[in-house]
Amino acid sequence: MSIVMGIVGILFVIFLAWIASSNKKLAFKHWKNIVLLLALQLLAAFLFLSTTGGQTFILWLANAFDELLGFAREGGLFVFGDLMSTTEGEPADVFLFNVLLPIIFISAIIGILSFTRILPFIIKGIGFLLTKITGMPYIESYNGAASMMLGQSEVFVSLKNHLPKMTTQRLYTLSAQAMSSISLSIVGAFFTMLDPQFVIIAIVLNLFGVYVIVHIINPYEEEIDDGDVEISTNPEKGKSFFQVLGDYIIDGGKIVLIVGAMLIGFIALIGLLNNIFLLIPGSSLSFQDILGYIFMPIAFLIGIPWDEAQTAGSLMATKLITNEWRRNLLLTNS
Structure with missing residues (x-):
């Protein structure tokens, strides 16, 4: 039954995308690409979740990130001292210390990999494979790989010479890819909130999934050949190592401030709305409860058991109206 509901869920999502398609007839012509991408998603899920090699790789990656997070904690201890520990010497259960501060250190690592040209080489290689x-086209494929590793701002800097020449459709694809991805600096934070294996598989599935949706919602009329297009993968050219490192560390700090501010604002607003709805005479449902019931059928149709669909619907709605951080916090505590 779960397999049947999974298939129904895939078809339901494809149907929703087709309803929103800019060219419904042309979307049908991309069925080979869509089927191939769905097959790759299934293969990736099987390899990561059901094979010894996949589980070993995930465990290794999770342990590697744990080590990095340990180093990040050393930097935090120097600045915040005893605030980061309880009276028993255990790490304090504070979101800022455990989840947000490591973003700064991971961002520094990304800066080093970018300066040494290791990360751009990997991104261009993945982009080439995605094209096949x-x-x-290559620019869209490169953008998908780069968004997954660098984040939205950095990837568009590398494409700045090409953006003015691109059509609205291609710009939509680039934007969809950027908005559907998270950078490596955020992945480490998510590892502290969720099971690493699900974070990793979600990244891989999302990489292919966004192409499925784009093929349906935003199909191209003509074949596009970017040829030997040159992409600026070295926006830090001319800067010294420590200039680049400092820039990435500062960028990581900005992310911490932005995420923290967004969480404070959104969580406070949701708390206010929950209480307003509970003040309605005879009502025992909060704002999030109501959202959960609204999204409950959608959650069920994408394969979530009915007895869990209301909770899942609430999480989906929370992600939609706030952000993934608030959703992950609720998921961690549920």
């Missing part, structure tokens, strides 16, 4: 797999 997804049926998308």
Whole structure:
């Protein structure tokens, strides 16, 4: 039954995307690419979740991030001292210390990998492979890989010479890819909130999934050949190592401030709305409860058991109206 509901869920999502398609007839012509990408998602899920090799890789990656987070804690201890520990010497259960501060250190690592040209080499390689797999032009394929590793701002800097020449459709694809991805600096934070294996598999599935949706919602009329297009993968050219490192560390700090501010604001607003709805005479449902019931059928149709669909619907709605951080916090505590 779960397999049947999974298939129904896939078809339901494809149907929703087709309803929103800019060219419904042309979307049908991309069925080969869509089927291939769905097959790759299934293969990736099987390899990571059901094979010894996949589980070993996930465990190794999770342990590697744990080590990095340990180093990040050393930097935090120097600045915040005893605030980061309880009276028993255990790490304090504070979101800022355990989840947000490591972003700064991971961002520094990304800066080093970018300066040494290791990360750009990996991104261009993945972009080339995605071009062969997804049926998308090279710039879109590069953007998908780069967004997954660098984040939205950095990837668009590397494409700044090409953006003015691109059509609205191609710009939509680039934006969809950027908005559907998280950078490596955020992945480490998510590892502290959720089971690492699900974070990793979600990144891989999302990488292919966004191409499925784009092929349906935003199909291209003509074949596009970017040829030997040159992409600026070295925006730090001319800067010294410590200039680049400092820039990335500062960028990580900005992310921490932005995420913290967003969480404070959104969580406070949701708390206010929950209480307003509970003040309605005869009502025992909060704002989030109502959202959960609204999204409950959608959660069920994408394969979530009915007895868990209301909770899942509430999480989906929370992500939609706030952000993934608030959703992950609720998921961690549920």
